[in-house]
Amino acid sequence: MDENNVEIKEFLEFVYTFYKSMKDAKVELVYEGEITHQITKAFTSLTETNMQLTEESNNTQKKVFHVMIECLQNIGKHADPMNPEDFNKDGRGVFVLCKNETEYTITTGNIIQKHKVDEIGSSLDNINSLDKEGLKQLYKHQIKEGRLSNKGGAGLGFIDIAKKTGNKIHFHFAPINDDFSFMVLTSTITR
Template identity: 25%
Template sequence: MNTDELHNILLKRKTFFCYSGPLTEKILTAISVAVRLEIGENAGNERAEKIVFGNFVEQAQNIIRYSSEKTIQEDETSGVGTVALSLSDNKVLVEAVNAVDEKQMNTLTRDLTELKKMDSAELKSAYRNRLKDGPPEGSKGAGLGFIEIARKSDMWDFEFVKEHGKILFIFKVWS
């Protein structure tokens, strides 16, 4: 793809921030300042601003922690992935993409399908139970990220794309 095509695609889909490549906590610290400013410019109100920033942080940390593609960046293990923020129907869309293995795909499919079925009261109780019981096996955080996103966002979706023997996990959330 030519550089002008990249430029035009990002403009056309109203993507105001996009990071693609090895992501580490240090890089997240550095880009958070810029991302927050841009969300402030693009989110509808203060509440949406907080929620969008939260979605961004959770998605970026998921890439760092769970991407099955890793590199070593200055002694820090990174996860390779893409995280993008775009305007979509007066909302801010946060998209994240990273490679996963078969086992992760099965776990994510099971957990996210379960979350999709829950109404707001069930999500609230799932959140409180997880806080009390602690993270599930294999979690590198509190295991609350997706529940929090499902509770606070307007809409979210996920899919898996298989290409060249790799499985890509795609997660989208609108707020």
């Protein structure tokens, strides 16, 4: 086999391994790329249709829809471009929706400027430390005091996800270089 054929074969094997990993992790939907408003609408509508077909409870459907919207809009509005030319484009990142017998998990990953890591991390730690009543108070405080950012974010997304799901938000920051980190967030909706 020449070198080109070896490469193709490796790639085909990679696709199969990738497929198996997705099945093992019970991935329902996975995407990497720019998160536009159209993408957000398409993914939520597709997921709604699937949940209706599988007769998921109304309550779970609403929560999954809600968390998907907030997570996708978070990437679209807050992912930072590594290339300054992409500054005015919608943010890009990876989106993964998994479903098993007991829960849905919604995971997003995107690049952020490194200097934001501490602030986002401590804000998430704070949210995770609060109970239902504490989250309610924080939500009320933020909706009153917060201002809509120029990208249309209200700073309420994480608080609302924690409040609506009743579960902790798991997160991880992986350093990319001196200026950027990769942020991964997972929200869980109990079925």
